[in-house]
Amino acid sequence: MDYNTxxxxxxxxxxxxxxxxxxNHIRSVNDKEERNNLAQALIxxxxxxxxxxxxxxxxxxxxxxxxxxxxxxxxxxxxxxxxPSKEDxxxxxxxxxxxxxxxxxxxxxxxxxxxxIRKAIELEAGEEKDYLIEVxxxxxxxxxxxxxxxxxxxxxxxxxxxxxxAGQLQIPEGLKLREQRDLxxxxxxxxxxxxxxxxxxxxxKNRKRK
Numbered sequence: 001m002d003y004n005t006x007x008x009x010x011x012x013x014x015x016x017x018x019x020x021x022x023x024n025h026i027r028s029v030n031d032k033e034e035r036n037n038l039a040q041a042l043i044x045x046x047x048x049x050x051x052x053x054x055x056x057x058x059x060x061x062x063x064x065x066x067x068x069x070x071x072x073x074x075x076x077x078x079x080x081x082x083x084p085s086k087e088d089x090x091x092x093x094x095x096x097x098x099x100x101x102x103x104x105x106x107x108x109x110x111x112x113x114x115x116x117i118r119k120a121i122e123l124e125a126g127e128e129k130d131y132l133i134e135v136x137x138x139x140x141x142x143x144x145x146x147x148x149x150x151x152x153x154x155x156x157x158x159x160x161x162x163x164x165x166a167g168q169l170q171i172p173e174g175l176k177l178r179e180q181r182d183l184x185x186x187x188x189x190x191x192x193x194x195x196x197x198x199x200x201x202x203x204x205k206n207r208k209r210k
Contacts, residue, residue: 011070015046023070032076039077043067105164108147109140114164121168130172137161137175142183151180 010020019042026038043063053059061081068075068083104111116136123129137157144152154177161171 011072012066015049015066015070019046019049020070023067023075026077027071027075032078035075035077039067039075039079106160109143109160109164113139113143117161117165117169121165130175133161133169133172134175134177137171138177138183141177141180145180145183 007017008020008024010017012020022038022042022045026035026042029035029038043060046063046066047053047059053062056062064079064081065084068079069089073083073086104114113136116132116139120129120132120136123132137154140161141152141154141157144150144157154175157177158171161169
């Protein structure tokens, strides 16, 4: 039995084994002029296999690059484009510097909220800073409820806020956060309103937004 596992590796499987056999045949031809003619004909065949790429910029360039890859960069023909190098094609991308998950002190609050606290630290003392602190604390309370489904007091939120700000922010005097039932009801009411809205109302609403 002739299994695929025992056959030559396909460098671009999307073109199939017959195309690779044609490329191998072109490589075996001694006359360069004939190799050029065969390569031109094969480029036409490869293009017909990918009609959706005809509107793509540099379509012919892509095909000649694919021909070089299929031949394992060992095809001596006169290409209208500079052939790619094997090193450039198979070059490994650089590793992305992912942020350390340990930087998030409280997973249920998230990294964005920590960024908001850092922004609040940079603000000068005043109404804007106090308002931002109130917004952050209410969001912390809401996030805690969504993740834990447990009762939480304002004192717990304020303590966590002090920890996240490393003591650089002070809770405005007399600040009282929204009730837990109000935070949950706000989300539930918004979802229910969207579900009750019929398609015609939703379409009219989207048109107004435009």
